[in-house]
Amino acid sequence: MTDPARAARRATIRDALGLGVAVGLYGAAFGAAAVAAGLDAWQACALSLLMFTGASQFALVGVLGAGGGVLAAVGSAVLLGTRNTIYGVRLVPLLQPRGGLRRLGTAHLVIDESTALALAAPDRANARLAFTVGGGSIFLGWNITTLIGALGADALTGASLAALDAVVPAAFLALLWPRLQRSWAEPAAQRRVALGGAVVALALTPFVPAGVQVITAVVAVALAGRWRR
Amino acid sequence: MSGLWLAVLLGSLGCYLLKVAGLSVPAAWVEHPVVARVVDFVPAALLAALVAVQAATSGSALVVDGRLAGLVVAAVALALRAPFVVVLLLAGLTGAGVHWLGSGG
Numbered sequence: 478m479t480d481p482a483r484a485a486r487r488a489t490i491r492d493a494l495g496l497g498v499a500v501g502l503y504g505a506a507f508g509a510a511a512v513a514a515g516l517d518a519w520q521a522c523a524l525s526l527l528m529f530t531g532a533s534q535f536a537l538v539g540v541l542g543a544g545g546g547v548l549a550a551v552g553s554a555v556l557l558g559t560r561n562t563i564y565g566v567r568l569v570p571l572l573q574p575r576g577g578l579r580r581l582g583t584a585h586l587v588i589d590e591s592t593a594l595a596l597a598a599p600d601r602a603n604a605r606l607a608f609t610v611g612g613g614s615i616f617l618g619w620n621i622t623t624l625i626g627a628l629g630a631d632a633l634t635g636a637s638l639a640a641l642d643a644v645v646p647a648a649f650l651a652l653l654w655p656r657l658q659r660s661w662a663e664p665a666a667q668r669r670v671a672l673g674g675a676v677v678a679l680a681l682t683p684f685v686p687a688g689v690q691v692i693t694a695v696v697a698v699a700l701a702g703r704w705r706r
Numbered sequence: 707m708s709g710l711w712l713a714v715l716l717g718s719l720g721c722y723l724l725k726v727a728g729l730s731v732p733a734a735w736v737e738h739p740v741v742a743r744v745v746d747f748v749p750a751a752l753l754a755a756l757v758a759v760q761a762a763t764s765g766s767a768l769v770v771d772g773r774l775a776g777l778v779v780a781a782v783a784l785a786l787r788a789p790f791v792v793v794l795l796l797a798g799l800t801g802a803g804v805h806w807l808g809s810g811g
Contacts, residue, residue: 499790502790502791503790506790506794515710516710516714517710520710520711520714523714523715523718524714524717524718527714527715527718527722528714528717528718528721528722529721530721530725532749532752532753533717533721535756536752536753536756537713537714537717539756539759539760540756541710541713542760543759543760543763544765546709547709547712547713547716550713550717551713551716551717551720553752553756554717554720554721555717555720555721555724556748556752557748557749557752557753558720558721558724558725559724559745559748560745560748560749561721561724561725561728562724562725562727562728562731562736562745563728563736563742563745564728565725565726565727565728565729565730566728566729566731566733566736566737568728568729569728569729569733574729580726580729580730581726583729584722584725584726584728584729585722585725587725587728587729635805636802636805636806637802639772639801639802639804639805640798640799640801640802640805641798641801642772642773642801643772643773643775643776643777643797643798643800643801643802643804644776644794644797644798644801645760645773646756646757646760646761646773646776646777646780646797647776647777647779647780647793647794647796647797647798648794649753649756649757649760650757650777650780650781650784651780651784651790651793651794652753653749653750653753653754653757654784656749656750656753657750662746666747667747667750668750670747670750670751670754671750671751671753671754672754673751673754674750674751674752674753674754674755674758675754675755675757675758676758677751677755678754678755678756678758678759679758679759679762679763679768682759682763682766682767682768683766683767683768684766687765687766690755690759691752691755691756691759692752694751694752694754694755695748695751695752696751697751697754697755698744698747698748698750698751
């Protein structure tokens with residue numbers, strides 16, 4: 478291996494590990510949010526192990542925490558999970574997962590961050606490396622910090638519980654925030670859709686069963702998505 | 707099985723199958739412009755709805771309390787490009803502060 482190739486490899490691994498550590502912080506927020514929503518630590522950890530896609534996990538516990546039923550919670554999580562299908566399609570030519578088992582294992586690591594790392598890599602070998610190291614380190618960090626967050630939140634009472642209640646919407650806002658910035662494609666349309674989603678959800682809150690207003694907010698996509706260009 | 711476990715397992719299965727589908731179906735199936743656009747916009751609508759519901763509702767009622775104050779502080783912190791941890795800490799401190807004021811200090 479030539480020196481530049483080795484340097485590119487090192488840079489890829491460094492970026493991938495760095496992102497793993499950073500994303501781990503969200504894991505602690507998720508574990509705490511899950512407990513605040515009424516799940517136990519086992520359920521919080523099961524979600525991070527088995528679902529392993531942050532926005533869907535937050536949505537599931539968010540809807541359950543608002544008093545929503547199984548269908549509304551699962552529906553919201555699955556709708557947010559459709560992103561990963563598109564990511565998978567983009568990743569196939571880069572990763573070329575061969576064989577059924579390989580494909581099933583690779584699929585579990587397909588999330589926002591591992592996709593971004595693989596797509597940003599300079600070539601196919603580095604893309605695979607970035608995907609595997611990044612996805613693996615995020616999986617590890619995310620699961621460890623979920624447990625820490627869940628156990629920590631379990632011990633809270635009084636004012637610190639009120640603090641946790643305020644942290645949960647802020648965590649959702651932090652997930653949403655990058656999509657509304659200028660660096661995102663069509664930020665103006667994204668902002669309209671976001672505003673529409675919030676208004677629809679609040680307007681429906683008094684009238685529909687708890688949690689249903691969240692999943693119904695997707696109508697904002699049709700209303701504000703600017704379909705003609 | 708409790709409803710919570712059912713939601714955890716069903717949701718996980720659904721999300722995993724969506725991931726597997728991406729690596730398995732022909733690209734043309736999901737690269738239709740309308741599909742791509744819907745998928746691109748769904749997170750903004752759902753996440754914003756969750757922000758609103760988490761910050762300003764309780765059951766079927768709209769309420770204003772420390773959570774909304776915390777959200778405003780979080781938005782300011784995000785606009786100032788504060789790191790994630792700082793955003794959450796400030797929101798939490800605000801929520802706790804309002805709770806403390808509300809309970810008479």
